[in-house]
Amino acid sequence: MFSANRSTRKEAFESKYLFFQNNQKEFDRILDELVKVRHQMALKLGYPSYIELGYHRMHRTNLTPADYKKYRMQVKEVGVPLVNNLRHKQQERLKVEKLKYYDEHVFFQTPAPKPKGDFQQILKNYQIVFAELSPETSSFYNEIMSKDNIDVQSRPNKFGGAFATYIGEEVAPYMYCNFNGSSNDVRVFAHEAGHAFQFYMTRDKNIHEYIIPYDSAELFSFTMERLVWPWMELFFGSEVERYKYEHLTQGLMYMPIASVVDEFEHYLYEFPNATALQRKQQWRKLESEYMPEKDYDQNEFLEQGMGFYEYSHIFTTPFYFIDYDLAHFCSLQMWKKQQIDGVPPINSFISMCKSGGSLSFQDLLVSANLNSPFEEDSLPTILEEVQAWLNNMDHQKF
Numbered sequence: 001m002f003s004a005n006r007s008t009r010k011e012a013f014e015s016k017y018l019f020f021q022n023n024q025k026e027f028d029r030i031l032d033e034l035v036k037v038r039h040q041m042a043l044k045l046g047y048p049s050y051i052e053l054g055y056h057r058m059h060r061t062n063l064t065p066a067d068y069k070k071y072r073m074q075v076k077e078v079g080v081p082l083v084n085n086l087r088h089k090q091q092e093r094l095k096v097e098k099l100k101y102y103d104e105h106v107f108f109q110t111p112a113p114k115p116k117g118d119f120q121q122i123l124k125n126y127q128i129v130f131a132e133l134s135p136e137t138s139s140f141y142n143e144i145m146s147k148d149n150i151d152v153q154s155r156p157n158k159f160g161g162a163f164a165t166y167i168g169e170e171v172a173p174y175m176y177c178n179f180n181g182s183s184n185d186v187r188v189f190a191h192e193a194g195h196a197f198q199f200y201m202t203r204d205k206n207i208h209e210y211i212i213p214y215d216s217a218e219l220f221s222f223t224m225e226r227l228v229w230p231w232m233e234l235f236f237g238s239e240v241e242r243y244k245y246e247h248l249t250q251g252l253m254y255m256p257i258a259s260v261v262d263e264f265e266h267y268l269y270e271f272p273n274a275t276a277l278q279r280k281q282q283w284r285k286l287e288s289e290y291m292p293e294k295d296y297d298q299n300e301f302l303e304q305g306m307g308f309y310e311y312s313h314i315f316t317t318p319f320y321f322i323d324y325d326l327a328h329f330c331s332l333q334m335w336k337k338q339q340i341d342g343v344p345p346i347n348s349f350i351s352m353c354k355s356g357g358s359l360s361f362q363d364l365l366v367s368a369n370l371n372s373p374f375e376e377d378s379l380p381t382i383l384e385e386v387q388a389w390l391n392n393m394d395h396q397k398f
């Protein structure tokens with residue numbers, strides 16, 4: 001799917017979606033059962049629908065669906081045109097007449113930036129990063145490495161993906177990745193380290209919900225991805241600018257799909273008796289609202305609105321998906337501070353980590369002097385800053 005060869009990419013995507021197509025009835029049935037059982041749970045507990053219960057299960061103590069709607073409106077107004085513009089630039093770089101769905105993951109015509117050296121080199125580089133970032137990150141990293149509470153290399157039969165958790169009564173942070181030699185190894189490692197470091201900073205509180213704050217978990221991981229930027233040259237050498245451009249662009253491009261999934265999930269639980277066909281039509285409608293530039297190249301399966309099968313969050317963890325984007329929005333504000341000051345805003349980050357789940361997402365933002373994504377006009381302000389940075393880059397040279 002990431003091949004430089006366009007027809008290879010197209011074939012790879014088609015075979016991926018063929019799997020979903022062949023199992024269409026099963027996916028529809030599973031989703032329908034999940035929606036209905038969740039709806040029943042909500043009624044039994046006295047909630048009007050699963051939306052309210054789902055918010056509580058996300059530990060959202062002072063946010064309502066109206067807040068999320070306000071954020072999605074901002075995405076529609078300013079996020080969508082910005083992504084449209086970035087896609088247009090991507091199409092120019094790839095020198096294709098029109099960007100198709102199978103082109104979206106390829107950012108440059110030349111091979112994507114890759115980290116130097118093997119996985120051990122990445123771990124050694126991060127030793128330097130965390131030692132220089134702060135005494136707290138340094139002792140965190142020393143502990144995780146000395147206890148070998150880390151598993152980053154891919155191997156046959158290893159479970160895919162990446163996550164961070166903690167082990168045992170001593171609440172030892174643990175990190176799991178699947179390095180594959182791409183730039184994503186570096187980004188994902190920082191991401192999981194952001195989670196693990198926050199657990200490390202709250203472990204003395206000894207309350208699970210404080211250590212793993214469900215409503216703000218991604219705030220720490222996304223911010224860490226940005227805090228390590230000043231050291232990216234260690235990993236990418238002369239390709240560092242390309243990496244940063246890719247990292248920033250990818251984050252922004254996530255905005256529309258996050259809102260599509262979120263609005264779709266609200267639809268599912270507002271209308272639990274909708275048919276499979278109505279759900280597909282709703283998905284396609286939302287896609288065209290938030291991603292008007294999307295070109296499915298006559299792939300009938302995707303045109304019929306079945307692209308949502310691949311988003312496992314819709315099935316397993318309703319309402320979580322948009323939190324990645326809200327966290328991204330906040331991490332951009334930290335990034336902006338870093339651009340202005342020339343050094344990472346590590347102190348306010350550490351104090352947020354120490355608060356962990358003892359504060360709500362909103363209160364964490366207040367404590368770090370960050371704007372809330374639920375305030376009107378908060379998104380345009382930060383997007384303007386990011387756009388200015390991107391415009392300064394000669395993207396064609398990438």
Ligand SMILES: [Zn+2]
Pocket residue numbers: 191195217218221
């Ligand atoms: Zn995460």
